[in-house]
Amino acid sequence: MPIRWYGPADPEDPTYRHFNRIVNLVLHTMVFAALNSGLWFVQNMRHPFSHLAWLTEAWALVLLVQLISVVVRRPQAPS
Numbered sequence: 001m002p003i004r005w006y007g008p009a010d011p012e013d014p015t016y017r018h019f020n021r022i023v024n025l026v027l028h029t030m031v032f033a034a035l036n037s038g039l040w041f042v043q044n045m046r047h048p049f050s051h052l053a054w055l056t057e058a059w060a061l062v063l064l065v066q067l068i069s070v071v072v073r074r075p076q077a078p079s
Helices: 014-045 052-072
Strands: none
Touching: 014 052
């Protein structure tokens, strides 16, 4: 089920900011998957790229840090 936001977009709302961070993480992950799979495909077909493993690992680490940031900054449930 897609994420829906009901009401006006208020950048000061913690829930709105959290969903914004989630959407940014998903977009970052999609770009990572598309570019890396394309680069690995090209490398396996014809063109050796000696630093591709390093690039993939570094980018995956950045994604992991972003994921941890999204989880840690999650707003607390109202009590």
